[in-house]
Amino acid sequence: MKIYLINLERSIDRRSHMLSELAKFLPEIPIERAHCRDIKNTDWSMPEDIQPGHWKNDRWALGPSDIEIFRSHIDCWKKISESGQIGIVLEDDLIFSENFQDFIEILKLENLNGIIRLDGVNLPLLINKYIKTDNKFTISKVNSIAASAAAYALDPETAEKLIVNVKVERTVDDYLFDPTPKDRGAKGHGLPIYQLEPIIAVQAQFGGYSDESRKIPAFLEVTKRVDVNYRKLRSLQGPILYRLKKEILRIIYKHRLKKRKKYILAKMGEWRKPILSKDLKWK
Numbered sequence: 001m002k003i004y005l006i007n008l009e010r011s012i013d014r015r016s017h018m019l020s021e022l023a024k025f026l027p028e029i030p031i032e033r034a035h036c037r038d039i040k041n042t043d044w045s046m047p048e049d050i051q052p053g054h055w056k057n058d059r060w061a062l063g064p065s066d067i068e069i070f071r072s073h074i075d076c077w078k079k080i081s082e083s084g085q086i087g088i089v090l091e092d093d094l095i096f097s098e099n100f101q102d103f104i105e106i107l108k109l110e111n112l113n114g115i116i117r118l119d120g121v122n123l124p125l126l127i128n129k130y131i132k133t134d135n136k137f138t139i140s141k142v143n144s145i146a147a148s149a150a151a152y153a154l155d156p157e158t159a160e161k162l163i164v165n166v167k168v169e170r171t172v173d174d175y176l177f178d179p180t181p182k183d184r185g186a187k188g189h190g191l192p193i194y195q196l197e198p199i200i201a202v203q204a205q206f207g208g209y210s211d212e213s214r215k216i217p218a219f220l221e222v223t224k225r226v227d228v229n230y231r232k233l234r235s236l237q238g239p240i241l242y243r244l245k246k247e248i249l250r251i252i253y254k255h256r257l258k259k260r261k262k263y264i265l266a267k268m269g270e271w272r273k274p275i276l277s278k279d280l281k282w283k
Helices: 012-025 064-083 100-109 156-164 172-176 240-266
Strands: 002-006 031-033 087-091 094-096 115-117 125-127 138-141 151-154 193-197 201-203 207-209 270-272 280-282
Touching (some): 002 012, 012 094, 125 240, 151 156, 240 270
Antiparallel strands (some): 087 151, 125 270
C-alpha cells in the first residue's frame, strides 16, 4: 500500500504539513508525489489532446487548473495500477480526524473493488444501506453525484479500469464521483463508488476541527488554483445552444434523481449529508 500526494513543487508549506500529518497517522505507509504540472510555469501550454467544444459532455471546456489537477489524478491511477497494490490518493489541503489511520484495517481486510471516498462536503448524498461495517466505520454505495476528490482509495484493478477510456473533459470530481453520468449528458467510468463514514478527512476550505484550540494553517485554506475565478467565463461555458441543452439535461436529471430516491429509500437507503468524524466540523 502507498499514499500518492498531489502537490505542486512550489507548495512547500502544504507539502511539509501533509508529510508531517501523514507521518503521525500512517508512519508505516510510503508516500509518493504525483506528477503535477504547474500552470504558472512559463513553459506551460494547453495539452494538444485536450480541446474545447464538448457537445456530448456536461462541460464545454475546462480551465488550465482543472485540466492539470485531473492529469495529476490520472498519474496516481497509473501508478496504482502498475503497483498491484491498493493506493490512497490525497490532495494537499486536507485536515484529518484522529481516526484517520483506523480505516487502513478495512482496506487490508475487505475485498471491496471500487472507488472508496474518504472525504466529503456538507451536501446530501443518496446512499444505499451500508454494506460493510466494523465497530468504527461503515461503507455505503453512492447513488448521486458527490463533490470533492481530495481523498480516496483505489484497488489496482479499479485504477486500471479508470484509465482505459478516460478523457479530460469533466472535472476530476465529477468524473470520479458521478454514478449516473448519462443523466447529465456526460461520459463516466461505470465503476462502483463508495462512501466511508464517518468522514475522516476534509479539505480545509470546507471544514475545521471541533476543538477550537486546534488551528488550521492559513496556507491550507487558500486555493492554489490560480484560474479558479474564471470558471464562469463564456469561453468555458459554451455557446447558447449548448447552455440550453445543459439546462434541459439538468431538469431531466432532477426528475430521474427523484425516482432514484424513491427506489433507494424503499430499499432502506438514505438521502442525507454524510456523517462527519466527531473531532471535525463543517464550516
